[in-house]
Amino acid sequence: MLRRPRRNRRTATQRAMMRETQLTTGHLIYPLFIVDGSNIKDEIASLPGNYRFSLDNLLVEIEECLTIGLSNFILFPAVNENLKDKTATYSYDPNNFYLKAATAIKKQFPECCLISDVAMDPYSSDGHDGLVENGKILNDPTLPILGKMAVAQANAGFDILGPSDMMDGRIGYIRENLDDAGFTETGIMSYTAKYASAFYGPFRDALDSAPKSGDKKTYQMDPANKREALIEAELDTAEGADYLMVKPALNYLDIIHLLKENFELPIAAYHVSGECAMLIAAARNGWLDYKQAMPETLLSIHRAGADVILTYFAKDYAKLLRGSEN
Numbered sequence: 630m631l632r633r634p635r636r637n638r639r640t641a642t643q644r645a646m647m648r649e650t651q652l653t654t655g656h657l658i659y660p661l662f663i664v665d666g667s668n669i670k671d672e673i674a675s676l677p678g679n680y681r682f683s684l685d686n687l688l689v690e691i692e693e694c695l696t697i698g699l700s701n702f703i704l705f706p707a708v709n710e711n712l713k714d715k716t717a718t719y720s721y722d723p724n725n726f727y728l729k730a731a732t733a734i735k736k737q738f739p740e741c742c743l744i745s746d747v748a749m750d751p752y753s754s755d756g757h758d759g760l761v762e763n764g765k766i767l768n769d770p771t772l773p774i775l776g777k778m779a780v781a782q783a784n785a786g787f788d789i790l791g792p793s794d795m796m797d798g799r800i801g802y803i804r805e806n807l808d809d810a811g812f813t814e815t816g817i818m819s820y821t822a823k824y825a826s827a828f829y830g831p832f833r834d835a836l837d838s839a840p841k842s843g844d845k846k847t848y849q850m851d852p853a854n855k856r857e858a859l860i861e862a863e864l865d866t867a868e869g870a871d872y873l874m875v876k877p878a879l880n881y882l883d884i885i886h887l888l889k890e891n892f893e894l895p896i897a898a899y900h901v902s903g904e905c906a907m908l909i910a911a912a913r914n915g916w917l918d919y920k921q922a923m924p925e926t927l928l929s930i931h932r933a934g935a936d937v938i939l940t941y942f943a944k945d946y947a948k949l950l951r952g953s954e955n
């Protein structure tokens with residue numbers, strides 16, 4: 630045999646030398662849930678190890694992450710039901726605790742990268758990402774609401790905004806609104822290919838944000854489609870997105886690869902709540918080794934082409950990496 634691929638796998642040093650993909654903590658974004666109040670750290674039943682934090686406890690959590698090199702966070706608000714309405718007015722209310730929290734976080738930790746989610750669902754009494762009328766999700770009337778929400782978030786100090794609503798034309802609309810308000814440096818990480826997936830369950834539990842009726846299939850993409858992701862990516866690129874995101878990640882590795890091959894913008898992948906919950910459940914049952922399966926999972930998303938990964942495992946991965954670096 631002239632060719633023996635095993636020769637390059639013989640020792641740990643040689644394996645390290647030919648390793649094609651490396652995932653550092655700098656590539657990760659940690660999703661965090663915030664709730665109004667104080668002294669709250671409420672575990673999410675369907676996503677063990679993740680919590681709804683009040684600001685005081687969230688600041689402690691962020692500080693802990695920063696000390697292990699994890700400095701990118703995406704923040705989601707769990708909003709009290711009585712503050713929700715049809716037009717999501719609380720989303721840009723100056724008294725909104727989520728906006729005030731962002732300002733406080735950036736003041737205390739200016740070095741962190743703080744990312745927001747732009748969509749109506751946490752604030753909508755209908756639990757939808759857009760405006761609902763007679764059971765229909767209206768596209769164009771939703772845009773001004775998203776625009777106001779985006780400017781309020783930029784004003785609060787968020788570094789990057791993540792429109793997750795899948796309305797047509799919202800990236801360009803938000804970009805223009807931001808620029809007009811003077812926020813030319815605020816980035817947009819667009820949820821470009823966001824699928825109507827069953828894997829968002831634990832997230833909706835965390836925010837109590839499930840649709841009150843119907844589903845999200847008229848705006849989120851059909852899991853059967855791949856070429857359609859190219860259309861979304863072309864539009865978002867033309868409209869001024871700074872990142873293109875694929876969501877979920879694991880069942881959509883082909884989409885991540887497709888966008889990476891066809892677009893120059895950095896590609897993000899959202900390793901969503903349900904995907905993380907599955908692994909946590911298997912590990913808790915003793916069916917999988919978390920410390921091995923978790924990094925293998927994240928590596929596969931990175932190898933498929935994601936430059937950046939949003940994952941509930943970010944903190945554990947950062948800890949693991951530090952352990953092995955010592």
Ligand code: PBG
Pocket residue numbers: 746748750758793794828829830831832833845900901902903
């Ligand atoms: C809201 C939003 C969702 C997620 C991120 N932003 C839920 C949804 O679209 O219903 C899901 C994230 C996760 O499951 O971890 N627009």
